[in-house]
Amino acid sequence: MLSVKVAWRNLWRNRRRTLLTAGAVGFAVLLVQLGMSFQAGSYEPMVEVSTRFASGHLQIQHVDYKDDPRTERFVSNTTELRSHLLDLPGINAVSNRTESFGLVNKDERSYGALVVGVDPQIDPSASHFSDQVTQGTYFDSPNSAIIGSALARNLRVSVGDEIVILSTDVDGSVAFIAPSVSGIFETGNDALDRSLVQVPRSLINDALMLEDSAHRVVIMIDQPMLPEQSSEVITPLVPSTASLLDWRELMPEISQSIRLDKISNGIVYGTLTVIVVLSIANTFVMTMFERTREFGTLRAVGMHNRSIFGMFITETILMWMLGVAIGYLLSTCALLPLINIGIGMDSMGMDQFAGLLFLPDRIYPAVDLKVVLVAPISIGVGMVLSTMLASIRLYRLSLVDALRYRE
Amino acid sequence: MNTFRLVLNLSLRNLWRQRRRNSILVVAITFAIGGVIVLNSMIRGMQVQMVDSVVENLSGHIKMHAPNYRDDPSMERGFVLDPIRVDESVEGLPVLGWAARITIPAVIMSERETRGASLIGIDPDRELISVVSNFKLEGEGLESTSDSRVLVGRSLLEELRTKLGRRIVLTTLDADGISKEIGFRIVGVYDAESESMEKSLVFTGRTALQELLNSSEVTEVSIRLKTRYAKQEDFDQVRKSFPELDVLDWQQVNPIVAFMYNTVNLVIYIWLGIVLGALVFGLVNTLITAVLERIHEFGLFRAVGMRSRIIVAQVICESVCLMILGIALGVAGSFLIYAWLYDGIDLSAFAEGVEMMGMSSQMKPAIVAHDVLVVVAVSITLAVVASFYPARRAVRMNPLDALRH
Numbered sequence: 135m136l137s138v139k140v141a142w143r144n145l146w147r148n149r150r151r152t153l154l155t156a157g158a159v160g161f162a163v164l165l166v167q168l169g170m171s172f173q174a175g176s177y178e179p180m181v182e183v184s185t186r187f188a189s190g191h192l193q194i195q196h197v198d199y200k201d202d203p204r205t206e207r208f209v210s211n212t213t214e215l216r217s218h219l220l221d222l223p224g225i226n227a228v229s230n231r232t233e234s235f236g237l238v239n240k241d242e243r244s245y246g247a248l249v250v251g252v253d254p255q256i257d258p259s260a261s262h263f264s265d266q267v268t269q270g271t272y273f274d275s276p277n278s279a280i281i282g283s284a285l286a287r288n289l290r291v292s293v294g295d296e297i298v299i300l301s302t303d304v305d306g307s308v309a310f311i312a313p314s315v316s317g318i319f320e321t322g323n324d325a326l327d328r329s330l331v332q333v334p335r336s337l338i339n340d341a342l343m344l345e346d347s348a349h350r351v352v353i354m355i356d357q358p359m360l361p362e363q364s365s366e367v368i369t370p371l372v373p374s375t376a377s378l379l380d381w382r383e384l385m386p387e388i389s390q391s392i393r394l395d396k397i398s399n400g401i402v403y404g405t406l407t408v409i410v411v412l413s414i415a416n417t418f419v420m421t422m423f424e425r426t427r428e429f430g431t432l433r434a435v436g437m438h439n440r441s442i443f444g445m446f447i448t449e450t451i452l453m454w455m456l457g458v459a460i461g462y463l464l465s466t467c468a469l470l471p472l473i474n475i476g477i478g479m480d481s482m483g484m485d486q487f488a489g490l491l492f493l494p495d496r497i498y499p500a501v502d503l504k505v506v507l508v509a510p511i512s513i514g515v516g517m518v519l520s521t522m523l524a525s526i527r528l529y530r531l532s533l534v535d536a537l538r539y540r541e
Numbered sequence: 542m543n544t545f546r547l548v549l550n551l552s553l554r555n556l557w558r559q560r561r562r563n564s565i566l567v568v569a570i571t572f573a574i575g576g577v578i579v580l581n582s583m584i585r586g587m588q589v590q591m592v593d594s595v596v597e598n599l600s601g602h603i604k605m606h607a608p609n610y611r612d613d614p615s616m617e618r619g620f621v622l623d624p625i626r627v628d629e630s631v632e633g634l635p636v637l638g639w640a641a642r643i644t645i646p647a648v649i650m651s652e653r654e655t656r657g658a659s660l661i662g663i664d665p666d667r668e669l670i671s672v673v674s675n676f677k678l679e680g681e682g683l684e685s686t687s688d689s690r691v692l693v694g695r696s697l698l699e700e701l702r703t704k705l706g707r708r709i710v711l712t713t714l715d716a717d718g719i720s721k722e723i724g725f726r727i728v729g730v731y732d733a734e735s736e737s738m739e740k741s742l743v744f745t746g747r748t749a750l751q752e753l754l755n756s757s758e759v760t761e762v763s764i765r766l767k768t769r770y771a772k773q774e775d776f777d778q779v780r781k782s783f784p785e786l787d788v789l790d791w792q793q794v795n796p797i798v799a800f801m802y803n804t805v806n807l808v809i810y811i812w813l814g815i816v817l818g819a820l821v822f823g824l825v826n827t828l829i830t831a832v833l834e835r836i837h838e839f840g841l842f843r844a845v846g847m848r849s850r851i852i853v854a855q856v857i858c859e860s861v862c863l864m865i866l867g868i869a870l871g872v873a874g875s876f877l878i879y880a881w882l883y884d885g886i887d888l889s890a891f892a893e894g895v896e897m898m899g900m901s902s903q904m905k906p907a908i909v910a911h912d913v914l915v916v917v918a919v920s921i922t923l924a925v926v927a928s929f930y931p932a933r934r935a936v937r938m939n940p941l942d943a944l945r946h
Contacts, residue, residue: 151826158822165815202700204654235655237648237712244712244720246648246657288613288646302655329657387893394891402812405576406819412569413823420562420830 137441141448145456148421152453155417159457159513160464162410166403166509167465171499172477173399177392179494181358181381186262187321189384190229190352192361192368197377199349200384205234206304208347209376215351222367224356227259230348232335236301238281240289247285249299251335251348260354263319263332269293270317276334278316282327286318293318299331303342311341407509411516418450418524429528430536443525450521451514458510472499548851552858559831563863566827570867570920571874573816577916578875581809582906583886588805589907591798592769592791597672598738599661600794601639601763602771603779606787610760616645616716619758620786627762630782634775635767640667641759643750647713649743651701658697658743660711662750662759670765672733673744680705680729689749690728694739698730705730711743716756723753736892813916817923824924828860828931839935840943849936856935860928861921868917875908882906 145152185191194215196207209215212230219228232251237244254273258264264272267280270293279297281289291297296314303309313333321327339345355364361380372378382389432442476496531539556563596602610618622641631639643662648655664686668674676682676692683692691709693701703709708724715721725745733739751757766775771790780788792799832839839852885903 150829154822154826154829158819161822162819235657237655239720242719243714244648245646245714246655246712248657284612288615306653390891390893394888401580402815405572405580406815409569409573409576409816409819410822412565412572413820413826416562416565416569416823417826417830419565420827423562424830424834 137445137448138452141445141452144445144449145452151417151421152456155414156453156457156460158410158413159454159517160460162406162513163458163461163509164464164468165406167461167501167505168468168499169399169403170505170508171465171469171501172497173395174502174505175500176494176497178359178500179497180392181388183262183494184385184388185354185358185381186260187323187326189381190260190350191355191358192353192364192378192380193384194351194353194368194372194376194378195349196375200377200379203233203349205302205342205344205349208232208304208344208349209351209373210345210347212348212351213346215371215373218371219351219353219368222364222371224364224367225353226356227256227354229253229257229260229352229354230335231257231350231352232338232342232344232347233349234301234338234342236299236331238285238289238331239298239300240291240295243289245285245288245329247282247299247329247331249301249331249333249338251333251338253335260352262321266319266321267317268320270315272317273334274316275314276336277313279313279331279333280317280319281315281331282329283318283320284324284328285331286315288328291315291318297331299333301338301342304344309341309343311337313337403509407512407516411513411520414517415520415523418520422524422527426527426531426536426539429531430533430539433533434537439528442528446521446525446528447518450517454510454514454517457513461510469499469501473501474498544851548854548858549862551855552862555831555835555855556859556862562827566823566863567867567870569823570820570864571870573820574868574871574916574920575874575878576871577813577816578872578908578913579878579906580812581912581916582875582879582908583882583904584805584809585909585912586905586907588802589769590905591802594734595791595795595798596765596769598735599642599671599673599763600791601670601765602791603764603766603776604789604791604794605762605764605779605783606760606789608785608787611787614645614760615714615718616643616754616756616758616760617714617718619643619716619756619760621757622759622762626782627764630779631764634778637765637767638667638670639762639764640664640670641747641762643747643754643758643760645713645760647711647743649697649701650710650712651703651707653702654700656697656700656740658741660713660750661742661744662747663744664747670763672738676731676733678729678731680727682729683744683746686746686748688728688746689725689753690745691725692729692731692744693727694742695730695732696736696739697741697743698727700740703727713754715754716758721754809912813919817920820920821923821927824860824863824927825931828856828928829934831859832856832931832935836935836938836943840938840940840945843936843940844944852936853929853932856932857925857928860924864920864924868920872913872917879906879908 194209196209199207216228216230219225230253234249236247236249238247238249252261258272263280268283270280272280279299281291281297286292289297293315296312298310298312300308300310311333319327335348339347353364353368355361357363358381361382365378365380368378429442433439476498478496479494607618607620624641627639627641640663643660645660647658647660649658663673663683665673665683665688666685678692683690693709698704701709705727708726710722710724712720712722731739747759764779776788776790792802842852843849883905885905888904
């Protein structure tokens with residue numbers, strides 16, 4: 135306890151230097167924490183938005199469907215599969231979808247589009263499409279369709295019109311359906327708005343002779359950032375001709391840009407930490423020189439080198455704690471309001487791409503254990519190493535030299 | 542002049558007196574400056590690459606469409622090409638070339654599969670300005686603008702489960718908005734850097750396509766300049782010549798890439814601010830110590846008649862010298878790293894992710910002289926500012942008190 139007291143007093147012998155050093159620690163902690171908390175807060179919403187417009191969190195599909203999607207590569211008996219899946223823990227929605235590339239015709243006009251068959255009662259629990267219908271309603275009869283806004287304009291289709299969709303069934307023969315358009319959706323994502331049509335799964339499955347099959351069994355789970363846990367539970371239920379894929383495999387561009395973002399930010403944080411630690415190391419070396427005679431005196435009255443070194447380390451740790459406290463205080467002040475309000479994409483000029491890049495409207499910083507600990511621990515390790523480096527002098531100098539030392 | 546030499550001399554000797562502590566500070570500065578320049582060069586490299594690939598990938602620097610084409614890309618939204626007018630509109634500009642094309646959505650059917658893609662009618666002789674001329678081809682290329690065969694991307698060919706030399710049927714709308722099915726023979730298969738391009742673009746001759754669709758119009762003209770960036774004046778000149786068309790620059794054609802491009806300029810300065818902010822703590826700490834331990838000395842100088850201005854100048858000079866040394870080492874170090882990374886960093890493990898951001902999977906750094914100058918100027922300013930407070934302390938004390946210190 136005495137050594138802590140002595141170390142604490144030593145720190146305040148040079149108040150300005152202590153405050154500057156602690157300030158440097160606080161500055162680095164604040165910046166790294168702010169950056170990391172925004173990263174941590176943005177990944178999950180980004181995954182959530184993109185999975186709800188596209189792949190879902192996990193999918194069961196025919197083993198070859200992902201590389202080469204064909205109508206005859208389906209998963210069968212999906213209603214039964216769905217009810218088994220829903221009994222598992224950690225799963226909050228399962229939606230079966232049939233897919234087929236089709237030619238959409240209205241009068242003399244025709245465009246190609248991806249035709250997706252969904253169960254109108256079920257699919258809204260796994261996707262955002264039902265909220266994006268801007269004209270008409272989300273499916274009003276078993277023979278209806280919802281269609282992207284750009285496609286509707288290009289086909290000159292409005293709500294209530296009948297469209298004819300031509301496609302090929304499992305045997306390769308031509309199949310067609312003629313639903314009436316009950317709604318037009320606008321997601322903001324050009325590719326979806328231009329080339330997607332959704333119809334009831336019963337309608338398209340009848341036409342393609344798919345019975346109760348689906349091309350994608352889309353599963354939504356409670357912990358989308360940790361799909362491995364759910365995968366383990368689900369795997370026993372996956373049919374032998376099918377495979378289970380998570381969103382990272384289904385949307386590699388999203389998971390890769392998250393990884394790329396983590397790496398590039400890691401480089402930034404690393405450089406920042408090194409600069410701060412070097413500044414601190416410099417301060418420690420200066421301190422050592424100034425206090426050479428003090429060591430001499432302490433050793434002359436019988437203190438061991440080990441104890442003197444211990445005192446230094448204690449000083450370092452106290453200074454580190456002070457700096458981390460400053461950093462925590464500042465980042466709490468900055469983060470508390472932001473965690474509640476978030477930052478709107480519009481304030482960064484990003485709202486125009488929200489649909490295109492699957493961005494949420496607002497991002498809220500998230501604080502987890504990693505955010506709280508990474509910066510303080512890496513700076514702390516750097517500071518202890520710097521102290522050791524600076525203390526080499528302690529062991530090299532003889533008692534007499536130390537006492538005679540003049541600045 | 543003599544005063545300046547005296548100040549410089551004193552400063553350098555003082556720095557040498559404390560070489561151990563100063564060298565650590567120089568290492569910190571080197572690290573900071575080097576880190577900033579290396580990171581900036583990567584960001585700039587990415588930026589340059591984004592622009593280059595966007596400009597090369599059919600958008601060019603300036604693009605013209607009929608109004609409403611972008612909302613409803615079809616043959617009905619075409620315009621009559623007047624080559625003489627286009628040539629006149631770009632007169633005096635550093636033009637590499639221009640190309641007129643037809644780009645319309647189409648449904649492609651092979652014997653087995655159906656896919657959607659864009660059908661692009663080109664004049665092969667004019668496509669030297671775009672990525673089309675760099676395609677690695679299996680089979681042949683298109684011979685001329687009246688060649689009515691098609692070039693298909695490798696990925697699309699595989700999805701269609703067809704082969705070079707086979708026929709495919711494309712369904713698209715003609716000039717009257719009526720669906721038309723047209724058979725094409727696959728004359729060549731291309732490999733492009735971007736898989737999404739391979740999947741979505743099918744090329745044929747422009748004149749041939751016009752005949753098949755009963756049209757004499759085109760849907761776009763793309764102009765490529767010799768310079769990397771188009772100037773606003775260049776753009777305005779073209780726009781004035783075609784008031785009836787939508788004349789867009791590459792930023793309007795590719796808003797996401799443009800946004801990222803512009804954000805980058807901001808990121809570079811934020812990063813510079815953060816690093817120098819971190820450096821300031823170490824710099825001020827060292828300088829204050831250096832001043833405080835020499836209070837007695839400064840008192841002596843002033844007692845023998847040295848003016849306080851010169852003492853202030855000396856402290857500032859020490860700080861600036863330290864900074865200059867750190868900058869020199871940092872710049873040298875960053876150029877070494879730049880040379881080492883010159884061939885590019887392989888990002889192919891993130892291929893889809895970088896493609897989404899409009900980058901290529903080889904990231905090449907690019908050092909921009911202007912950025913380096915900004916870094917140097919800002920850090921030297923910082924050295925002056927950071928030393929000012931310690932220097933003032935050095936001379937504020939009464940010489941008698943200082944001597945007794």
